[in-house]
Amino acid sequence: MNIALIGASGFVGSAILKEALDRGHQVTAIVRNPENITLAHQDLRIVKADVLDTTQVATAIAGADAVISAYNPGWGNPDIYEEFIKGSKSVQAGIKNSGIKRYIVVGGAGSLEVGPGIQAVDTPEFPAAIYPGASAARDYLNILKEEQDLDWTYVSPAFEMHQGTSGIRTGKYRTDLDQPVFNDEDRSVLSVEDLALVVIDELETPKHIKQRFTAAY
Numbered sequence: 001m002n003i004a005l006i007g008a009s010g011f012v013g014s015a016i017l018k019e020a021l022d023r024g025h026q027v028t029a030i031v032r033n034p035e036n037i038t039l040a041h042q043d044l045r046i047v048k049a050d051v052l053d054t055t056q057v058a059t060a061i062a063g064a065d066a067v068i069s070a071y072n073p074g075w076g077n078p079d080i081y082e083e084f085i086k087g088s089k090s091v092q093a094g095i096k097n098s099g100i101k102r103y104i105v106v107g108g109a110g111s112l113e114v115g116p117g118i119q120a121v122d123t124p125e126f127p128a129a130i131y132p133g134a135s136a137a138r139d140y141l142n143i144l145k146e147e148q149d150l151d152w153t154y155v156s157p158a159f160e161m162h163q164g165t166s167g168i169r170t171g172k173y174r175t176d177l178d179q180p181v182f183n184d185e186d187r188s189v190l191s192v193e194d195l196a197l198v199v200i201d202e203l204e205t206p207k208h209i210k211q212r213f214t215a216a217y
Helices: 011-022 054-061 080-098 128-144 192-204
Strands: 002-006 026-031 044-048 066-069 102-106 113-115 151-156 174-176 211-216
Touching (some): 011 192, 054 080, 066 080, 066 192, 128 151, 151 192
Parallel strands (some): 002 066
Antiparallel strands (some): 174 211
């Protein structure tokens, strides 16, 4: 496929970029700072665009078969809530303006339900440092649930994602919809490499159209 990947230079986006290229897809990497992508590949095209500008988004993704968004304004950004919502809405509008139907969003895990009607982001132990970004991701999911024209999917990662020794592409994972997937140690864990696998698997073989789902080991 011809994939437009927004946020391709970030922690999650760079893993998705590698997975997509390794599986033979053509990727248009849409980033604010092209110099942050050092990867060279015959099927990679790098385009500079500001996701807050809907016209730039629509121009950058033109001709794609699908759009994957790993957009995040940055956890240290004091305006992360406002920019996440504004940028995500801009991307959504740009996709609709371009006539593309397939849209996969990598969102947050904070909206997963850890009890009946209780989302993780609303629990007392949820980390305050990431609350603004996590609540923005939750609120955007609610916005996306109202979207009728796009074939959207919202992917919530596991609660724990790591690089290094645990950042391994195992090729295995389990899924659920609104509840986190826990292992035998009662942990919700997935490497970013396997999260990228989850995203591209969903792109190639759609199973969650107009749904949120999550994955972990």
